[in-house]
Amino acid sequence: MMDKYWLTITACAMVFTASAQQKALTAQDYQKAESFMGYNTAKFIDNTISPPNWLDGDQFWYTKKTAKGLETYLVDPAKKTKTLTKAYGDVDAPPAGRRRSGGNEVISPDGKKAILIKEYNLYVKDVASGKLTQLTTDGIKDYGYATDNAGWKHSNAPILRWSPDSKKIATFQQDQRNSRDMYLVTTNVGAPKLEAWKYPLPGDKQIPTIRRVVIDVETPKVVSLNIPADPHRATLSDDISSSGTFDDIDWKADGTEVAFVSTSRDHKNEKFRIANTKTGAVREVFEETVKTQFESGRGAINWRYLPESKEIIWYSERDNWGHLYLYDATTGKVKNQITKGEWVVSRIINVDAKNRTIYFMANGLDKINPYFGHFYKIDFDGKNLTDLTPEPGNHTISLSPSGKYFVDNYSQPDVPASSAFRDLNGKLITPIEKTDVSRLVATGWKAPIPVSVKAGDHKTDIYGLVFTPTKMDAGKKYPVIDYIYPGPQGGSVGNWGFVASRGDHQALAELGFIVVLIEGTSNPGRSKSFHDMSYGNMSTNTLEDQIAAIKQLATKYPIDTAKVGIWGHSGGGFATATAMFRYPDFFKVGISESGNHDNRNYEDDWGERYNGLAENVDYEAQANQNYAKNLKGKLMLVHGMMDDNVPPYNTLLVVEALEKANKSFDLVIFPNSAHGYGPYSAYMMRRRWDYFVHHLLGAEPPKDYKMQGTEIR
Secondary structure (H helix, E strand, C coil): CHHHHHHHHHHHHHHHHHHHHHCECCHHHHHHHHCCCHHHHHHHCECEECCCEECHHHCEEEEEEECCEEEEEEEECCCCEEEECCCCCCCCCCCCCCEECCCCEEECCCCCEEEEEECCEEEEEECCCCCEEECCCCCECCEEECCEEECCEEECCCCCEECCCCCEEEEEEEECCCCCEEEEECCCCCCCCEEEEECCCCCCCCCCEEEEEEEECCCCEEEECCCCCEECCCCCECECCCCCCCCCEEECCCCCEEEEEEECCCCCEEEEEEEECCCCCEEEEEEEECCCCCCCCCCCCCCEEECCCCEEEEEECCCCCCEEEEEECCCCCEEEECCCCCCEEEEEEEEECCCCEEEEEEECCCCCCCCCEEEEEEECCCCCCEECCCCCCEEEEEECCCCCEEEEEEEECCEEEEEEEEECCCCEEEEEEECECHHHHHCCCCCCEEEEEECCCCCCEEEEEEECCCCCCCCCCEEEEEECCCCCCCCCCCCCCCCCCCCCHHHHHHCCCEEEEEECCCCCCCCHHHHHHHCCCHHHCCHHHHHHHHHHHCCCCCEEEEEEEEEEECHHHHHHHHHHHHCCCCCCEEEEECCCCCHHHCCHHHHHHHCCCCCCCCHHHHCHHHHHHHCCCEEEEEEECCCCCCCCHHHHHHHHHHHHCCCCCEEEEECCCCCCCHHHHHHHHHHHHHHHHHHHHCCECCCCCCCCCCCCC
């Protein structure tokens, strides 16, 4: 009897041991997963090309990577030929830069002058001789000229816009004297170093303002524009220099006028103005006021001043879609709507004022996916809308110097890129290349799966990508990992073109997960109402959409909805913690990296643009630390202690709340890292894999696996 008992115990122990062995992942498993990272897949992709390097006559050369090495080709539009050549280098030609010397000088259009900052004042340098001439004299600390310092952005680069004739600049004197400072402290042996800079927060009584000026660099003479100082705001993003130059500025060719847009602190009101650069007199042309927040496009500012015809091309979402309107610059009245329909103009590429034609990128007209961008042209009067890139997919284009031709690259998440050379009627001049992934496929690689499901409202179509293991067991259900970036200025998917390796999504899937990326409601690129769904309550974070999507996908893919993980960085870190606290019965494991958990602790312009002013919105009710007591699952919090974008105090507020609530959690700190983790990124990725493998897969990861692609130095 006793022998039978011990026999039974021994058998059970053997079964348990075998089961435990099956649930232990090895270094070889991690190596296989790592083989799907970009630094390992790139060598198996052929016929990838460089951007075009334009030459006279709209010729260009490019390099192509093949299995045997690099090849260089010359394309000639007149001959309609593409020929192999050795006349040009095998690397991309440097772009015509506007900055140099570490980015701290701004070069004039003619290349003869450069503007730089010294002791809060502006100087012009003669490029040939190096001679410096002082342009301003009254700049002081916290009230300097052209300073690039407010919120998460701070550098020594001057922010300005040269006139086309290289004789004047439009810039500002930025008043930060009453703005609060942000503080970070280094970790090192001996006394720490304090870093302090101006970092206003939502609700602050005083934020940076800009006193607009035009400077004649040849006289030199400073002309102040005759308007009160504007808030440090722009029509496109949470900075006034999103495009690398002073935003919302458009010069008349002879430099006698400069058009600009003044944005209110809450981004609800835009004033279009034209200044006389000799007198500083400012003429109010028109204004637009919206209920939530105004944006002038996607990735580029989409308004233009056309002084020769006394017209303005203006971008507005007044009919719920991002479209172009033609204004009379004298009367400030709308002449006509140029584009219309249930689609979105994303970026103006070129305006042919002589032929009254606009060339632009737009989303929403591709029947496969509303995020696919195509290149169009249309007349000023709204007639003759033409798709110049009719092939299905997401298109990116490079316009030739003359504006007569363009190179078109197009692809889909699961369809490699093709490229072609076309004229501005869309006519094919010559095919360029087709990316070849056959060698990559032979290694076992596969593309992500594009999907469409219904949002949390059960009626709105939303889109995403699904990554599954390359080899799946029949009848087995897999834990799911939801990668999230809720925006609202971006989304989880990001690039809707072909990318062989999107971060570590496929690598994670290879460890035994199904990974999903869902572009939820309140992400940009679609209608105004779609984008505004989280306005005033960013803590919604598209999470209802994520949950609805995972449940729907579970009917098509072998997803175990009892094992749901989530992770994200920055806004995704905010959303991850929210998911773990507000939906603790659905999300079981979360990794929250560098999250802006309380937007009262994040820079003013982002929160006030997408959430509203503090006096009108309950920021307190959205703060993650207030819900930390609800944690049930496994949560890892991560932050760099020198994060000058999202200060680490955001995560520390959540840490303190979890400790007060007697909740167990994990914490990874990078003492001297900023918003990204730099040389520690590989370490963080390994820790992320380990955490999901251990807590979501129920397996033991290999101890201290070292990623082969990158290393800590």
